[in-house]
Amino acid sequence: MKTLQVGLGSRSYGIRIGRGLLESGWSGLPENKRALIISDSNVDPLYGDRCQDALSALGWQVSREVVPAGENSKSIQCLAGLYERAVEAGLDRSSYIVALGGGVVGDLAGFLAASFLRGVRLIQVPTSLLALVDSSVGGKTGVNLPQGKNLVGSFYQPDLVLADLACLDTLPPREYVSGLAEVVKYGVIWDAAMFGRLEKERQALLDRDDDVLSAVVARSCEIKAEVVSVDERESGVRAILNFGHTLGHAIEAVAGYERWLHGEAVAAGADYALRLSVSQKGMAAAEAERVRALQAQLGLPRMTHPDIAGLPWDALRRAMGTDKKTVAGTPRFVLAEKLGAVNFGCEVSEEDLERAFREG
Ligand SMILES: NC(=O)c1ccc[n+]([C@@H]2O[C@H](COP(=O)([O-])OP(=O)(O)OC[C@H]3O[C@@H](n4cnc5c(N)ncnc54)[C@H](O)[C@@H]3O)[C@@H](O)[C@H]2O)c1
Numbered sequence: 001m002k003t004l005q006v007g008l009g010s011r012s013y014g015i016r017i018g019r020g021l022l023e024s025g026w027s028g029l030p031e032n033k034r035a036l037i038i039s040d041s042n043v044d045p046l047y048g049d050r051c052q053d054a055l056s057a058l059g060w061q062v063s064r065e066v067v068p069a070g071e072n073s074k075s076i077q078c079l080a081g082l083y084e085r086a087v088e089a090g091l092d093r094s095s096y097i098v099a100l101g102g103g104v105v106g107d108l109a110g111f112l113a114a115s116f117l118r119g120v121r122l123i124q125v126p127t128s129l130l131a132l133v134d135s136s137v138g139g140k141t142g143v144n145l146p147q148g149k150n151l152v153g154s155f156y157q158p159d160l161v162l163a164d165l166a167c168l169d170t171l172p173p174r175e176y177v178s179g180l181a182e183v184v185k186y187g188v189i190w191d192a193a194m195f196g197r198l199e200k201e202r203q204a205l206l207d208r209d210d211d212v213l214s215a216v217v218a219r220s221c222e223i224k225a226e227v228v229s230v231d232e233r234e235s236g237v238r239a240i241l242n243f244g245h246t247l248g249h250a251i252e253a254v255a256g257y258e259r260w261l262h263g264e265a266v267a268a269g270a271d272y273a274l275r276l277s278v279s280q281k282g283m284a285a286a287e288a289e290r291v292r293a294l295q296a297q298l299g300l301p302r303m304t305h306p307d308i309a310g311l312p313w314d315a316l317r318r319a320m321g322t323d324k325k326t327v328a329g330t331p332r333f334v335l336a337e338k339l340g341a342v343n344f345g346c347e348v349s350e351e352d353l354e355r356a357f358r359e360g
Contacts, residue, residue, distance in 0.1 A: 001025065002218050006137065006225040008232055011157045015137060015221050017214060021164040022050045022125070029160075032059045033121075034095040036086055038109035040069040043101040043127050046170055051100050051125060060096075063089040067108065071257055074108050074143045076152070082112045086120075096121040096159075102128030102175075103135035103262075107153070110141030114156030122158040127167040129179025130263060133186075133220035136161045138228040138238075148322060149249070155233055163221070165214055177299045178263030180205065181244075183216055184298070185270065186223045188291055189240045192340030194219055199290070202297055239344040243334040244270030247357075250319035254311050260301075267300035268308045275303075275356040276348055277336040287339055303357075313357055 001018035016025050035055055039048050044066045055062045065085045067073040086097075097120055099109035106124055113122035126136035142153015168176065183205075187195030197215075198205065204212040224241070231238040248269030252260055260268075271292055277283035296302060303309060320331040331353075333346045348356075 002214070004218065004221055004225055006157070007229040008157060013157060013159055013161065015161040015163060015225065017163045017165065017218050017221065019164065019166045019210070019214075021162050022047060022166070023054055025162045025164065026054050026058065029058060034061045034089065034091055035063070035098050036089045036091060036095070037062060037064045037098040037100055038067065038082065038105055038112065039064070039100040040067050040073065040102070040105050042069040043105070047100060047125075047127060047167060051098065055098070061090075067105070069104075071104055071144070074104050076143055076145070079108060079112060079143050082108070083116060086112065086116050091116065091120055093117050093120055096123055098123045098125060099136075099158075100125045100127065102126070102131045106131050106135050107141050107150070108143060110139075110156055110158070111143055111153055113158075114141050114154045119156070122156065124158045124161045126161065126163055128171055129168060129176050129217075130182055131179075132163045132165075132168070132217050133179060134182045134224065134241075136163070137221055137224045138241075139232065148253075157232075161221075163217060165210070165217065168208060168213065174261065176208070177206075178261040180298050181263030181267040181270070181295065181300050183220050184291065184295055184300075185241075185243050185266065186220050188270070188336060188339060189243050189334065189342045190223045190227075190340060191219070192338070194223075195291075195294075195339050199294055202294065206298065237344065239332070240334050240342050242344075243336075243342060244268075244273050246320055246331050246333055247272040247316065250316045251308060251311065253319045254315045255307065259307065264301050267295045268303045268305065270295065271303040272356060273333060273335060276333060276346075276352070279352060279356060280346065280348060281335045281337045281343065283336050283338060288336075290339075313354055316357070317353065 004015040052062045097109050097113035099106045124136040126132045139155045139157040141156050142150045145151040201212045244266045248266035251265040274288040278288050321329045334342050334344045335346045336342045
């Protein structure tokens with residue numbers, strides 16, 4: 001097991017990464033607590049019992065609640081039901097919410113923990129690749145409104161992130177590849193050497209080779225932890241984690257959330273950000289092409305995919321205007337000068353935005 005630390009003063013916490021942690025990774029927790037495990041209808045049948053058994057072995061009184069798998073569960077309605085369950089389970093402020101699942105469960109259960117009784121303890125147990133390398137670390141929690149994604153939420157750090165790599169064995173291939181988009185992102189925004197390793201080890205990564213995967217998950221978490229430690233609430237450098245997300249979120253919204261998975265949309269958004277990086281920041285076209293090539297080899301879509309290039313520009317531009325990182329209707333981009341070196345808060349003229357979409 002490898003342990004990383006997210007350094008946030010009194011709110012610091014560990015990320016434990018390894019295989020089999022659902023059974024053996026819980027050491028150091030207090031005894032005789034109450035917990036409510038929240039999971040989804042895909043993950044609970046696979047891992048719910050193991051998680052419950054491990055916590056019961058600590059003398060904990062454990063209840064479980066299962067929400068339907070999918071983004072629709074990240075809703076106020078679903079959250080309202082979970083508050084009822086938390087009351088029924090007799091949770092007090094020293095009790096734990098355990099978020100067992102992908103990013104949907106992590107965000108939903110995380111916000112439940114942040115808001116129930118003005119805050120109870122939280123353990124994130126990520127089971128999708130996206131959740132392991134991204135959403136379980138950093139404390140963003142929340143739910144969607146019909147008007148948009150993640151419009152209600154808070155920053156709320158967990159006590160512990162337990163990242164059991166064995167959970168990835170059952171993750172469907174498309175979900176796995178979608179998570180790889182965020183891994184590539186860390187290479188682009190922070191660590192050119194990691195990017196080079198991803199290029200070399202891409203087949204092993206696709207094969208879910210144990211050693212390669214655990215190194216990649218650990219390095220991704222390390223980068224996220226480092227960024228979050230210096231800017232917990234995204235007033236500055238944390239914005240670089242949004243590389244590819246400005247157009248990515250717009251693609252998700254305009255194409256409909258069913259069409260593209262988050263990482264797929266982010267990969268196409270990264271393709272767009274690379275076009276802008278070349279035209280605005282002088283990034284070498286060959287370096288931008290390396291990123292596109294790696295994404296494509298991993299099975300991620302390019303911007304030229306007909307279901308993306310064919311989306312109406314006006315609708316995408318409007319959607320970018322409602323992004324949370326937009327200032328007064330002007331979207332701000334994360335753009336690269338070269339691999340591993342990016343700028344955030346970049347403004348681009350309307351003309352250049354449209355040209356990059358249409359012409360590349
Ligand atoms: N909080 C953050 O910082 C942050 C960052 C990025 C994304 N997000 C959010 O994360 C969500 C997307 O997360 P996601 O991609 O994990 O989606 P998800 O939670 O819907 O999981 C994807 C699918 O995989 C299934 N699954 C998860 N783990 C599995 C496993 N081990 N075996 C088999 N099936 C498994 C789930 O049931 C689901 O069907 C979005 O709501 C997004 O807004 C949050």
